[in-house]
Amino acid sequence: MTSVGATVKEPGSSVKNKTGSWRTFKPILDKEKCIDCVNCILFCPEGCINKDYDIDYDYCKGCGICAEECPVEAIKMERE
Amino acid sequence: MDIPEKEFLAPGHRACAGCGATIGVRLALKMLGENTVAVSATGCLEVITTPYPETSWKIPWIHVAFENAGAVASGVERALKAQGKDDVTVVAFAGDGGTADIGLQSLSGAMERGHNLIYICYDNEAYMNTGVQRSGATPYGASTTTSPHGKESFGENKPKKNIPMIMAAHGVPYVATASISYPEDFMKKVQKAKEIEGPAYIHLHQPCTTGWGYDPSKTIELGRLAVETGSWLLYEIEEGEFKITYRPLERKPVNVYLEAQKRFKHLADKEKEKIQNYVDQVCAELKI
Ligand SMILES: Cc1ncc(C[n+]2csc(CCOP(=O)(O)OP(=O)(O)O)c2C)c(N)n1
Ligand code: SF4
Ligand code: SF4
Ligand code: SF4
Ligand SMILES: [Mg+2]
Numbered sequence: 001m002t003s004v005g006a007t008v009k010e011p012g013s014s015v016k017n018k019t020g021s022w023r024t025f026k027p028i029l030d031k032e033k034c035i036d037c038v039n040c041i042l043f044c045p046e047g048c049i050n051k052d053y054d055i056d057y058d059y060c061k062g063c064g065i066c067a068e069e070c071p072v073e074a075i076k077m078e079r080e
Numbered sequence: 081m082d083i084p085e086k087e088f089l090a091p092g093h094r095a096c097a098g099c100g101a102t103i104g105v106r107l108a109l110k111m112l113g114e115n116t117v118a119v120s121a122t123g124c125l126e127v128i129t130t131p132y133p134e135t136s137w138k139i140p141w142i143h144v145a146f147e148n149a150g151a152v153a154s155g156v157e158r159a160l161k162a163q164g165k166d167d168v169t170v171v172a173f174a175g176d177g178g179t180a181d182i183g184l185q186s187l188s189g190a191m192e193r194g195h196n197l198i199y200i201c202y203d204n205e206a207y208m209n210t211g212v213q214r215s216g217a218t219p220y221g222a223s224t225t226t227s228p229h230g231k232e233s234f235g236e237n238k239p240k241k242n243i244p245m246i247m248a249a250h251g252v253p254y255v256a257t258a259s260i261s262y263p264e265d266f267m268k269k270v271q272k273a274k275e276i277e278g279p280a281y282i283h284l285h286q287p288c289t290t291g292w293g294y295d296p297s298k299t300i301e302l303g304r305l306a307v308e309t310g311s312w313l314l315y316e317i318e319e320g321e322f323k324i325t326y327r328p329l330e331r332k333p334v335n336v337y338l339e340a341q342k343r344f345k346h347l348a349d350k351e352k353e354k355i356q357n358y359v360d361q362v363c364a365e366l367k368i
Pocket of ligand 3: 034036066
């Protein structure tokens with residue numbers, strides 16, 4: 001395959017860069033309280049909350065959007 | 081609304097914590113799906129998602145210059161067509177600078193020629209990637225590094241350029257405004273843009289923690305305040321028919337939006353009043 005300019009051939013390869021190290025505050029999600037509104041999934045800039053509401057701390061930057069947008073306060077930010 | 085689970089923007093990207101641009105792109109790609117080619121103009125989105133030799137994109141993606149996303153997306157669309165690949169969606173993402181300023185002519189050309197593509201302007205209201213310089217889409221009163229407030233200046237002294245209406249004036253089949261804080265409204269519009277034959281333009285309002293000056297956790301709240309105060313309007317124009325897609329129950333005073341951001345903190349009551357009057361006038365015209 002001919003490469004023109006700079007070509008990156010591995011889709012989604014930024015996963016090598018674990019941005020979790022940026023975090024100061026860590027979101028802790030209480031599944032008992034969760035009402036399945038999916039706000040946290042939709043609004044996470046990293047897309048690192050899966051459909052079972054597990055947060056991937058390898059990438060979570062600790063922005064706090066999920067906690068802010070959770071209507072039932074099921075997510076708490078804790079200092080690491 | 082059924083929201084596809086699959087993600088096409090991988091984590092590990094270098095966006096500031098709480099970046100609104102990445103939220104917007106994630107949501108758009110969910111609707112566009114796998115069979116999509118994306119083009120990005122230079123700007124934050126390109127820089128944060130493709131630190132060589134890595135990429136966050138899980139679909140084919142091309143980085144182009146600051147000024148030619150419209151032209152390159154046109155070329156991609158024609159090339160796919162020539163290959164008989166009529167089922168591939170072509171989407172261009174460009175910032176407000178790349179859209180309202182330097183890329184306006186190439187975008188206008190693409191719209192005029194009637195290519196079957198979607199152009200999404202992610203609008204953070206300044207040149208963020210290069211350190212918060214004003215763009216044509218910077219709102220009145222905002223302090224940026226090239227419209228700084230001080231003794232002689234209250235910040236940006238021109239109103240925000242109305243790009244969606246300039247696009248509508250091209251007579252294209254679909255134009256819409258959107259906000260990352262109203263994801264269903266935005267995603268429905270992306271779906272429509274995908275289904276429509278011909279050019280579609282979506283202007284996506286996207287708060288930026290770094291450039292606007294607010295806590296990263298408030299990105300969605302800021303986008304919401306923009307809409308709830310009437311500072312940003314959600315509408316679509318389908319085949320020439322204008323429709324407001326979201327109406328705040330009760331419009332909040334613009335001040336609550338302005339005071340939540342460092343870029344407007346310096347504003348005197350006189351300027352704030354001017355902004356409120358302007359918003360009132362626009363909302364009265366549109367019956368919001
Ligand atoms: C012709 C040209 N001039 C200037 C630049 C430097 N430059 C890179 S990105 C950028 C600003 C981008 O602003 P915008 O389109 O609003 O995107 P954002 O960074 O805000 O996402 C500028 C001025 C460039 N790359 N090319
Ligand atoms: S804190 Fe931010 S990055 Fe971490 S999971 Fe919540 S929304 Fe995502
Ligand atoms: S935002 Fe809160 S309630 Fe909604 S899905 Fe996430 S944890 Fe559950
Ligand atoms: S400067 Fe703004 S738009 Fe750019 S990556 Fe940071 S938060 Fe996102
Ligand atoms: Mg910008």
